[in-house]
Amino acid sequence: MMDNLMKDIRKVLITREQLQKRVAEMGQEITRDYQGKDVVLVGILKGAMPFLCDLMRCIDLPVTLDTMVVSSYGDNTVSSGSINIKKDLDKDIRGKHVIVVEDIIDTGITMDSLVPLLKKRGAASVELAICLNKKERRERDVFVKYIGFDIPDEFIVGYGCDYAEKYRNLPEVGVLKPEVYVRG
Numbered sequence: 001m002m003d004n005l006m007k008d009i010r011k012v013l014i015t016r017e018q019l020q021k022r023v024a025e026m027g028q029e030i031t032r033d034y035q036g037k038d039v040v041l042v043g044i045l046k047g048a049m050p051f052l053c054d055l056m057r058c059i060d061l062p063v064t065l066d067t068m069v070v071s072s073y074g075d076n077t078v079s080s081g082s083i084n085i086k087k088d089l090d091k092d093i094r095g096k097h098v099i100v101v102e103d104i105i106d107t108g109i110t111m112d113s114l115v116p117l118l119k120k121r122g123a124a125s126v127e128l129a130i131c132l133n134k135k136e137r138r139e140r141d142v143f144v145k146y147i148g149f150d151i152p153d154e155f156i157v158g159y160g161c162d163y164a165e166k167y168r169n170l171p172e173v174g175v176l177k178p179e180v181y182v183r184g
Protein backbone atom coordinates (compact mmCIF):
# COMPACT_ATOMS: atom_id res chain seq x y z
CA MET A 1 0.00 0.00 0.00
CA MET A 2 1.30 3.47 -0.91
CA ASP A 3 4.32 1.86 -2.60
CA ASN A 4 5.13 4.88 -4.78
CA LEU A 5 5.53 7.15 -1.76
CA MET A 6 6.93 4.54 0.62
CA LYS A 7 9.86 3.77 -1.70
CA ASP A 8 11.28 7.22 -0.80
CA ILE A 9 11.06 6.57 2.95
CA ARG A 10 14.21 5.46 4.81
CA LYS A 11 12.40 4.61 8.02
CA VAL A 12 8.90 4.82 9.41
CA LEU A 13 8.74 6.60 12.77
CA ILE A 14 5.00 6.34 13.41
CA THR A 15 2.64 3.92 11.68
CA ARG A 16 -0.89 4.61 10.53
CA GLU A 17 -2.21 2.38 13.33
CA GLN A 18 -0.21 4.23 16.00
CA LEU A 19 -1.48 7.57 14.65
CA GLN A 20 -5.10 6.40 14.66
CA LYS A 21 -4.87 5.07 18.20
CA ARG A 22 -3.22 8.20 19.65
CA VAL A 23 -5.48 10.61 17.77
CA ALA A 24 -8.53 8.78 19.13
CA GLU A 25 -7.14 9.17 22.66
CA MET A 26 -6.54 12.89 22.08
CA GLY A 27 -10.13 13.26 20.87
CA GLN A 28 -11.38 11.56 24.02
CA GLU A 29 -9.27 13.85 26.22
CA ILE A 30 -10.64 16.93 24.46
CA THR A 31 -14.20 15.58 24.70
CA ARG A 32 -13.73 15.14 28.46
CA ASP A 33 -12.06 18.53 29.03
CA TYR A 34 -14.48 20.70 27.04
CA GLN A 35 -17.90 19.41 28.15
CA GLY A 36 -20.48 22.20 27.91
CA LYS A 37 -18.04 24.65 26.30
CA ASP A 38 -18.31 26.47 23.01
CA VAL A 39 -15.30 25.07 21.11
CA VAL A 40 -13.74 26.24 17.84
CA LEU A 41 -11.12 24.01 16.24
CA VAL A 42 -8.67 26.18 14.31
CA GLY A 43 -6.64 24.19 11.78
CA ILE A 44 -3.43 25.76 10.51
CA LEU A 45 -3.21 24.97 6.81
CA LYS A 46 -1.85 23.17 5.00
CA GLY A 47 0.04 20.90 7.38
CA ALA A 48 -2.86 20.38 9.80
CA MET A 49 -5.26 18.89 7.25
CA PRO A 50 -4.94 15.10 7.86
CA PHE A 51 -4.64 15.46 11.64
CA LEU A 52 -7.54 17.92 11.78
CA CYS A 53 -9.76 15.61 9.74
CA ASP A 54 -8.97 12.62 11.97
CA LEU A 55 -9.02 14.47 15.31
CA MET A 56 -12.32 16.27 14.78
CA ARG A 57 -14.06 12.96 14.09
CA CYS A 58 -12.85 11.69 17.48
CA ILE A 59 -14.30 14.66 19.40
CA ASP A 60 -17.84 14.01 20.59
CA LEU A 61 -18.84 17.66 21.07
CA PRO A 62 -20.66 20.16 18.81
CA VAL A 63 -17.44 21.95 17.80
CA THR A 64 -17.17 24.42 14.93
CA LEU A 65 -14.30 24.51 12.48
CA ASP A 66 -12.19 27.37 11.18
CA THR A 67 -8.83 27.62 9.42
CA MET A 68 -5.88 29.96 9.05
CA VAL A 69 -2.88 30.04 6.77
CA VAL A 70 0.17 31.55 8.44
CA SER A 71 3.78 31.76 7.44
CA SER A 72 6.80 32.65 9.49
CA TYR A 73 9.27 31.96 6.72
CA GLY A 74 8.12 34.20 3.87
CA ASP A 75 10.36 33.44 0.91
CA ASN A 76 13.28 32.71 3.22
CA THR A 77 14.46 29.42 4.62
CA VAL A 78 15.03 31.01 8.02
CA SER A 79 12.08 32.09 10.14
CA SER A 80 11.54 35.84 10.48
CA GLY A 81 10.58 35.27 14.13
CA SER A 82 7.02 36.50 13.64
CA ILE A 83 4.08 35.39 11.53
CA ASN A 84 2.39 36.71 8.46
CA ILE A 85 -1.32 35.84 8.20
CA LYS A 86 -2.11 34.77 4.65
CA LYS A 87 -5.68 33.61 5.40
CA ASP A 88 -7.44 34.69 8.56
CA LEU A 89 -10.30 33.10 10.49
CA ASP A 90 -13.77 33.39 8.94
CA LYS A 91 -15.58 33.97 12.25
CA ASP A 92 -15.09 36.04 15.40
CA ILE A 93 -13.63 33.97 18.29
CA ARG A 94 -14.67 36.33 21.10
CA GLY A 95 -15.81 34.25 24.10
CA LYS A 96 -15.03 30.93 22.36
CA HIS A 97 -12.75 28.17 23.57
CA VAL A 98 -10.18 27.85 20.80
CA ILE A 99 -8.14 24.71 20.15
CA VAL A 100 -5.42 25.32 17.58
CA VAL A 101 -4.75 22.12 15.61
CA GLU A 102 -1.28 21.62 14.11
CA ASP A 103 0.69 18.82 12.47
CA ILE A 104 4.05 19.69 14.01
CA ILE A 105 5.75 22.07 16.42
CA ASP A 106 9.44 22.63 15.72
CA THR A 107 11.06 25.96 16.75
CA GLY A 108 7.71 27.00 18.25
CA ILE A 109 7.84 30.38 16.51
CA THR A 110 4.55 29.86 14.63
CA MET A 111 2.57 28.94 17.77
CA ASP A 112 4.36 31.45 20.02
CA SER A 113 3.25 34.24 17.67
CA LEU A 114 -0.27 32.94 17.02
CA VAL A 115 -1.51 32.14 20.55
CA PRO A 116 -1.16 35.72 21.96
CA LEU A 117 -2.88 37.07 18.87
CA LEU A 118 -5.90 34.79 19.34
CA LYS A 119 -6.04 35.64 23.06
CA LYS A 120 -5.96 39.35 22.24
CA ARG A 121 -9.04 38.85 20.07
CA GLY A 122 -10.99 37.87 23.17
CA ALA A 123 -11.05 34.07 23.04
CA ALA A 124 -12.18 32.57 26.37
CA SER A 125 -9.21 30.18 26.18
CA VAL A 126 -6.61 29.12 23.63
CA GLU A 127 -4.94 25.70 23.80
CA LEU A 128 -2.86 23.68 21.35
CA ALA A 129 -3.42 20.17 19.97
CA ILE A 130 -0.30 19.17 18.06
CA CYS A 131 0.38 15.78 16.54
CA LEU A 132 4.19 15.83 16.41
CA ASN A 133 6.50 17.52 18.92
CA LYS A 134 10.11 18.05 17.84
CA LYS A 135 11.12 19.38 21.23
CA GLU A 136 14.90 19.41 20.76
CA ARG A 137 14.53 22.19 18.22
CA ARG A 138 12.41 24.50 20.37
CA GLU A 139 13.47 28.18 20.39
CA ARG A 140 10.36 29.50 22.14
CA ASP A 141 8.81 28.07 25.27
CA VAL A 142 5.26 27.15 24.22
CA PHE A 143 2.78 25.22 26.37
CA VAL A 144 1.14 22.41 24.39
CA LYS A 145 -1.86 20.89 26.16
CA TYR A 146 -2.41 17.96 23.77
CA ILE A 147 0.67 16.28 22.25
CA GLY A 148 0.44 13.25 19.98
CA PHE A 149 4.04 12.06 19.81
CA ASP A 150 7.50 13.32 20.71
CA ILE A 151 9.77 12.90 17.68
CA PRO A 152 13.56 13.14 17.26
CA ASP A 153 15.32 16.03 15.53
CA GLU A 154 15.08 14.64 12.01
CA PHE A 155 13.31 16.10 9.00
CA ILE A 156 10.12 14.10 8.76
CA VAL A 157 7.33 13.83 6.20
CA GLY A 158 3.83 12.43 6.13
CA TYR A 159 0.51 12.96 7.90
CA GLY A 160 0.47 16.59 6.70
CA CYS A 161 4.19 17.31 6.89
CA ASP A 162 5.79 18.01 3.55
CA TYR A 163 9.07 18.09 1.75
CA ALA A 164 8.77 20.63 -1.09
CA GLU A 165 4.96 20.37 -0.73
CA LYS A 166 5.00 16.60 -1.28
CA TYR A 167 4.39 13.57 0.98
CA ARG A 168 1.63 15.32 2.97
CA ASN A 169 -0.72 12.51 1.92
CA LEU A 170 1.52 9.74 3.26
CA PRO A 171 -0.57 8.09 6.01
CA GLU A 172 2.50 7.34 8.18
CA VAL A 173 5.26 9.58 9.54
CA GLY A 174 8.73 8.82 8.24
CA VAL A 175 12.19 10.04 7.34
CA LEU A 176 13.09 10.46 3.66
CA LYS A 177 16.02 8.70 2.01
CA PRO A 178 18.91 11.16 1.50
CA GLU A 179 18.91 10.67 -2.28
CA VAL A 180 15.37 12.09 -2.45
CA TYR A 181 16.72 15.51 -1.38
CA VAL A 182 19.55 15.32 -3.93
CA ARG A 183 17.02 14.61 -6.68
CA GLY A 184 14.60 17.20 -5.42
Ligand SMILES: O=P(O)(O)OC[C@H]1O[C@H](OP(=O)(O)OP(=O)(O)O)[C@H](O)[C@@H]1O
Pocket residue numbers: 044045046047048070071072073102103104105106107108109110111161162
Ligand atom coordinates in the same frame (compact mmCIF):
# COMPACT_ATOMS: atom_id res chain seq x y z
O1 LIG B 1 7.45 25.47 15.08
P1 LIG B 1 7.83 26.10 13.78
O2 LIG B 1 9.33 26.12 13.56
O3 LIG B 1 7.23 27.46 13.60
O4 LIG B 1 7.33 25.15 12.58
C1 LIG B 1 6.09 24.52 12.54
C2 LIG B 1 5.25 25.03 11.41
O5 LIG B 1 5.90 24.76 10.15
C3 LIG B 1 5.03 23.98 9.32
O6 LIG B 1 4.23 24.80 8.52
P2 LIG B 1 4.71 25.54 7.19
O7 LIG B 1 4.94 26.99 7.50
O8 LIG B 1 5.85 24.79 6.56
O9 LIG B 1 3.42 25.46 6.28
P3 LIG B 1 2.56 24.17 5.86
O10 LIG B 1 1.69 23.85 7.04
O11 LIG B 1 1.76 24.62 4.68
O12 LIG B 1 3.55 23.07 5.54
C4 LIG B 1 4.12 23.26 10.28
O13 LIG B 1 2.89 22.90 9.69
C5 LIG B 1 3.94 24.28 11.39
O14 LIG B 1 2.88 25.17 11.09
Ligand code: HPA
Pocket residue numbers: 104106154155156157161162163
Ligand atom coordinates in the same frame (compact mmCIF):
# COMPACT_ATOMS: atom_id res chain seq x y z
O1 HPA C 1 10.46 17.98 10.08
C1 HPA C 1 9.67 18.69 9.41
N1 HPA C 1 9.12 18.22 8.25
C2 HPA C 1 8.26 18.96 7.51
N2 HPA C 1 7.89 20.20 7.81
C3 HPA C 1 8.41 20.74 8.93
N3 HPA C 1 8.19 21.97 9.48
C4 HPA C 1 8.90 22.03 10.60
N4 HPA C 1 9.59 20.86 10.80
C5 HPA C 1 9.29 20.03 9.77
Ligand SMILES: [Mg+2]
Pocket residue numbers: 047161162
Ligand atom coordinates in the same frame (compact mmCIF):
# COMPACT_ATOMS: atom_id res chain seq x y z
MG1 LIG D 1 5.59 22.64 5.87
